[in-house]
Amino acid sequence: MRIELINTGSELMLGRVLNTHQQWLCRQFADRGYTVNRQVAVDDSGPAIEGAVREALARAELIVVTGGLGPTSDDRTRDLIAALLGRTLHEDPSVVAHIDGFFKSRKRLMPASTRIQAMVPEGAQVLMNANGTAPGLVIEPNVGGSSPCKLLVMLPGPPRELRPMFTNQAIPILAERFPLPAPFVCRTLKTTGMGESQVEEKVAGPLKHLTDAGMDLGYCARIGEVDVRFVGRGADAQKQVNAAESIVRELLGSLVFAADDEQLEETIVRLLTARKQTLALAESCTGGAIGNRITNVPGASAVFLAGLITYSNEAKQQFLGVRAETLAAHGAVSEETAKEMAEGARRKTGADFAISVTGIAGPGGGTPEKPVGTVWIGIASANGATAHRRFNAFDRETFKNVTSQHALDLLRRQILGIV
Amino acid sequence: MRIELINTGSELMLGRVLNTHQQWLCRQFADRGYTVNRQVAVDDSGPAIEGAVREALARAELIVVTGGLGPTSDDRTRDLIAALLGRTLHEDPSVVAHIDGFFKSRKRLMPASTRIQAMVPEGAQVLMNANGTAPGLVIEPNVGGSSPCKLLVMLPGPPRELRPMFTNQAIPILAERFPLPAPFVCRTLKTTGMGESQVEEKVAGPLKHLTDAGMDLGYCARIGEVDVRFVGRGADAQKQVNAAESIVRELLGSLVFAADDEQLEETIVRLLTARKQTLALAESCTGGAIGNRITNVPGASAVFLAGLITYSNEAKQQFLGVRAETLAAHGAVSEETAKEMAEGARRKTGADFAISVTGIAGPGGGTPEKPVGTVWIGIASANGATAHRRFNAFDRETFKNVTSQHALDLLRRQILGIV
Numbered sequence: 131m132r133i134e135l136i137n138t139g140s141e142l143m144l145g146r147v148l149n150t151h152q153q154w155l156c157r158q159f160a161d162r163g164y165t166v167n168r169q170v171a172v173d174d175s176g177p178a179i180e181g182a183v184r185e186a187l188a189r190a191e192l193i194v195v196t197g198g199l200g201p202t203s204d205d206r207t208r209d210l211i212a213a214l215l216g217r218t219l220h221e222d223p224s225v226v227a228h229i230d231g232f233f234k235s236r237k238r239l240m241p242a243s244t245r246i247q248a249m250v251p252e253g254a255q256v257l258m259n260a261n262g263t264a265p266g267l268v269i270e271p272n273v274g275g276s277s278p279c280k281l282l283v284m285l286p287g288p289p290r291e292l293r294p295m296f297t298n299q300a301i302p303i304l305a306e307r308f309p310l311p312a313p314f315v316c317r318t319l320k321t322t323g324m325g326e327s328q329v330e331e332k333v334a335g336p337l338k339h340l341t342d343a344g345m346d347l348g349y350c351a352r353i354g355e356v357d358v359r360f361v362g363r364g365a366d367a368q369k370q371v372n373a374a375e376s377i378v379r380e381l382l383g384s385l386v387f388a389a390d391d392e393q394l395e396e397t398i399v400r401l402l403t404a405r406k407q408t409l410a411l412a413e414s415c416t417g418g419a420i421g422n423r424i425t426n427v428p429g430a431s432a433v434f435l436a437g438l439i440t441y442s443n444e445a446k447q448q449f450l451g452v453r454a455e456t457l458a459a460h461g462a463v464s465e466e467t468a469k470e471m472a473e474g475a476r477r478k479t480g481a482d483f484a485i486s487v488t489g490i491a492g493p494g495g496g497t498p499e500k501p502v503g504t505v506w507i508g509i510a511s512a513n514g515a516t517a518h519r520r521f522n523a524f525d526r527e528t529f530k531n532v533t534s535q536h537a538l539d540l541l542r543r544q545i546l547g548i549v
Numbered sequence: 550m551r552i553e554l555i556n557t558g559s560e561l562m563l564g565r566v567l568n569t570h571q572q573w574l575c576r577q578f579a580d581r582g583y584t585v586n587r588q589v590a591v592d593d594s595g596p597a598i599e600g601a602v603r604e605a606l607a608r609a610e611l612i613v614v615t616g617g618l619g620p621t622s623d624d625r626t627r628d629l630i631a632a633l634l635g636r637t638l639h640e641d642p643s644v645v646a647h648i649d650g651f652f653k654s655r656k657r658l659m660p661a662s663t664r665i666q667a668m669v670p671e672g673a674q675v676l677m678n679a680n681g682t683a684p685g686l687v688i689e690p691n692v693g694g695s696s697p698c699k700l701l702v703m704l705p706g707p708p709r710e711l712r713p714m715f716t717n718q719a720i721p722i723l724a725e726r727f728p729l730p731a732p733f734v735c736r737t738l739k740t741t742g743m744g745e746s747q748v749e750e751k752v753a754g755p756l757k758h759l760t761d762a763g764m765d766l767g768y769c770a771r772i773g774e775v776d777v778r779f780v781g782r783g784a785d786a787q788k789q790v791n792a793a794e795s796i797v798r799e800l801l802g803s804l805v806f807a808a809d810d811e812q813l814e815e816t817i818v819r820l821l822t823a824r825k826q827t828l829a830l831a832e833s834c835t836g837g838a839i840g841n842r843i844t845n846v847p848g849a850s851a852v853f854l855a856g857l858i859t860y861s862n863e864a865k866q867q868f869l870g871v872r873a874e875t876l877a878a879h880g881a882v883s884e885e886t887a888k889e890m891a892e893g894a895r896r897k898t899g900a901d902f903a904i905s906v907t908g909i910a911g912p913g914g915g916t917p918e919k920p921v922g923t924v925w926i927g928i929a930s931a932n933g934a935t936a937h938r939r940f941n942a943f944d945r946e947t948f949k950n951v952t953s954q955h956a957l958d959l960l961r962r963q964i965l966g967i968v
Contacts, residue, residue, distance in 0.1 A: 141769060142571070142575070143575055143579075143586065143587075143588070144576070144579045144584070144587075145571075145572045145573065145576025146576070146776070146778075147568065147572065148567075151589060152561070153568065156561070156563060165562060166562050166564075167592070168562075168589065168591050169561075169590040170588070171571060171587070171589075172587050178586070199932045262902045317935075329620070348563075350566070357565070411837075411858070416841075417844025417853075417856070418832070418843075418848070419837065420837070421840070421858045422840075422841045422949070423838025424837075424839065425858075425910075425949075431861075431914075435864055436858055436861060436864035436867075436868065437836070437842075437856075437857075438855070438856075438858070438868070439830070440855055441853050441856075442854045444898075449897075475810075479863075479867075491844075494848070525709070526845060530841070530845070539576075
């Protein structure tokens, strides 16, 4: 089955906006056993949209078009596609009522211009927009001739409108209309602490009997993480994927920190919550990046007490009790300072665990002995404090991301008692 | 002039990776007076890449293809395009030497597999990769017939390799080969504190004589920001854009915080550095997001002393000196607590300015009086402390982004003495 995505919007072609629909929609399809074959972005102009849709109609069984369903003059997707498919538009009273209700619930008058969004092409199915006014539309193009296209779906451009509409309304329609030929099972194990090629070296051989039997095996390297992904199809899909998961968990042990979509910070909050334990942070060079990640997790307040971003030496002494002699003898970026920072954060907050980070993010501040990228990560717990050196010579933001990943993984190991 | 981008990579079609090339490359072109007309992403397979390139050859004068130049078996772009254009490949000794030097400088042996990256299609110009091994390639397709294509550029997939190669090596070639028909001037003013439609209402009328004379005027709404963008072409381009900038700065005054690509956190660090003033933060619900933004700016250490992420009430008392009575009488999310947090951060660190944030990020924790999204932002300076209520009812991460934007803008106004 061939699937094509068309993202419309002049702002995309001017580089003013990042296109996140591509990844999100491709991922939704992939996780359900479908593969998108092509994605295209074009500007808002009539010929550009028409051209892209016309080409897709000649190739794809399913076409998803995003954007251009709003009320302004550059929202032309609905009209253009209706014209291309020879459908007249009529006003749908249920959509008018929905738009009216949307504004009423916000105690605002319905602007006259928004009413155009209630125009629905003949024969189209309406997907009401739970988070906005423009409805989605599902059309059977019925263009006949050589077109393989069975369904064309139009979705509104804003991600917070598109995403729930796709998941809750479009997916059930698509699953019914395009049933998978066989069972499909997808599982991702998330690992940290080993490079992509090392992971592959460890697991590819022991999984060979499963990949030979048709199971897909994939790797994806991210910042400080490597995903291992199994895809099974057919009667043995679940059995194959389960077997692969067991083998990889056995081989990689504690390098596997989570499955599927869980982020490392979610793992941390989950582990601490289950153990009723608490956390404090002492960040220097990461400047709040670790606290930001932890507090992105709903429920973090149950386990996260405080973070001290001690950028200056004075702050390290004042808020964490790092000793002046330690700073003078070893410098701010040192094993000793990292340990005292973690110990101080734990002592001052009474948390079960504290992690500290002190390093040189760059571009300035490096020396021959401590070049840019040098970082010490400290961990304090009831068992005392240790510190670990890492060398993350990247641009400033990547340095912060990689270092926060290292710190959270050291914490995970400490929580789980893995040495 | 028609430009098309082709991004290759099966990981893109599986939604494992976010495609940032589209926005970045489109923006690079737009800022130099060129517009990308279409962007396509396809998987790594031969037919998919061939099909996309063949179609682009029939339409575009300039084609940019990204990805698939590496050493592994799924890197097929170079071979496929060479075959499509009827070019033989030969090993380029200067590329071999570059790859060898790349590994030598990292004290590693050159893996035999990487040598394939030195295979260059006949007649192609090589762009050496300053941050990796795969070179970029520039080819005049010369396919004759009806193809308008004058240049096809292949770039490596990793952003840290692609970006400097495009800016430093590809752009000069493109600018020479495709000179703009007339002068081009682009300027963006970044504003905060007013919605997109309000900004448009204020400035569109007074700029009408310039847009009537051919200057482009565009708006782009981001989280807590609206960009106003002027594009002039032709002999009067610079004069038009200068006039527009003066008019908008006059009309919007202090709502304009920066020009072109400067982020609000960069504005803050720039202003504080110039004034030799310092900053401390007291974050509750934003959990380090503001500290993270400030410390993303190189040179932040000159102005940023410390951030106290006081998630628990105990931490607010211990590290910021918020009084227990205040918390008991008004709650953690209140004007009084926000003021005491900011005052405490300023007093404890000796910073010139301190900002504080306390609110309810959700999804839990809301009450009828203080629903999810409620936030108080405090500011302390030599002039005393004030606090400002905002209501940012979004998902958790958007809440943190919008709130950090509000806090940084209040700080900017305080630094500049704007009431």
